[in-house]
Amino acid sequence: MALRATTGLVVTALLLAALAPTAHASPHPGYRVPLDNPFVTTPGAQPEVYVRGMRNPYRWSFDSPTGDMYVADVGGNLREEISYLPRAEIAGANLGWHCFEGTLVQKVCDPPNYFPPSHEYPSSPDVVIGGFVVHDADLPSFAGRYLYGRYDSGLWVVGPQAAGLATNVAAVGTGVTSISQDAAGHLYVTTYDGPVYRLGENAGALTLTQIGVFERPVDLVSPAGDASELFVVEKRGQVKLLSGGVVSDFLDISDRVQDEAYEEGLLGFIAAPDYASSGRVFAFYSDNNGDIQVDEYRRTATGPDRSDPSTRKPLLTIRHRQGTHHHGGQMNFGSDGYLYLSTGDGDLKVDPQNDAQRLDSLLGKILRIDVRAGKADTRAPSLKAIVKSAQAVRRLGGAVVAAGCGERCRITASGRVRIGGRAYPLRPAVLVPRGSRPVRTKLLLTPAAKRALKRALARDRAVSARIGLQAEDPTGNASKLVARTVRVTG
DSSP, X not given: OHHHHHHHHHHHHHHHHHHSXXXXXXXXTTOBOOTTSTTTTSTTOOTTEEEEOOSOOOEEEEOTXXXXXXXXXXXXXXXXEEEEEOGGGOTTOBOOTTTXXXXXXXXXXXXXXXXXXXXEEEXXXXXXXXXXXXXXXXXXXXXXXXXXXXXXXXEEEEOGGGOSOOEEEEOOSSOEEEEEEOTTOOEEEEETTSEEEEEEEETTEEEEEEEEEOSSEEEEEOOTTOTTEEXXXXXXXXXXXXXXXXXXXXXXXXXXBOOSSXXXXXXXXXXXXXXXXXXEEEEEEEBTTSOEEEEEEEEOSXXXXXXXXXXXXXXXXXXXTXXXXXXXXXXXXXXXXXXXXXXXXXXSSSOTTOTTTOTTOOSSEEEEEBOXXXXXXXXXXXXXXXOOSEEOHHHHTEEEEEEEESSSOEEEEEEEEEETTEEEEBOOEEEOOSSSSOEEEEEEBOHHHHHHHHHHHHTTOOEEEEEEEEEEOTTSOBOOOEEEEEEEOO
């Protein structure tokens, strides 16, 4: 009797295991993956991937009124390029590297969902530095045009959507490292030899007003809604705060930052959208191993003008020690509140491992993660499953299911058809409801299941299907497995 009971438990466990969907990898402790990322349900893909196919997207931006994306990708020996991505088409876009460099064929391949560049020019030491669509009230003659940098020759503008002929509008000295924008839309340029300038206009000509000199500055940002405070990012691993004309030390992580090679260092920095209340900031740098590191830090409790290095919370480490070039480095928050960050392909030559195209690699990409602060969610999502108890599975080509959650979730569904003592798996499916309403999908029959089902129905044999569904929320909490039995009628 005990043996029979134990055997029954084992059989039940095996049944549940067979029906259980393959769970998505547990979220990283420092962030969550948005469930509507384009490759969340793609087998083998890194779910953080949002845009792929780039060599070194060192600087890129959102156009704040539209949400459109502009990506400047540093070229190799052939082309520097700028790509325009309309907001509705950003998710899953492919910019082509290294099938293409600019519009030139680099190797024979066909990148899916490819977007060619809007603007390109021959590669040289004058590498492209991404900028912004101009909405600065101080630059009326440039309104609506895309302003970007070239490392050696200064500032350039092209037409809307980064299309048309480019015009050189200003020289800035040694090395443009970033075009920057504050919370009020004012534009700045940082230069490798130290000066940082605010851009203005005089009689239709671009002007440069120096606001300070720093140690190899690579970016300038301001907290959301507060253009009076400017964070100047120095490549060596320090962030300076410029407020009311006074410069102070805000964050020093130089002991963590590797800054030996030209493309290494503290490359990106940004304040959280809720910085005024949370004091959270994020740093993107090459660490002492040469890897890409993204950390969160918090403002000190004793003063609003410093961040405390001891509050470090590591978010993401991406192996990069194979090369000192192509780290990417830009971080931006989207209007959806998620953090977007860019990574280079990690290789000095022609990406021989094809990282930029591979979905199982985080290199050569723009990633999208959820770093919003909040209380830990430990509640499992409520799963509502709708499965008709009798279905013409053969005629339909599979078993139809519908499911939804009371919150944002990802639902995996799987099942099998049982004919006598044999079971034939159905093809699993993933549902990502956009709201509270259930969404519908079909678990398709495999070729073997179709043949076996056809024979069984022709002989009037009893056939059933067993369906299992499970939901997972953005924090990794999973619902109980919901199992349903379907009588197959045809």
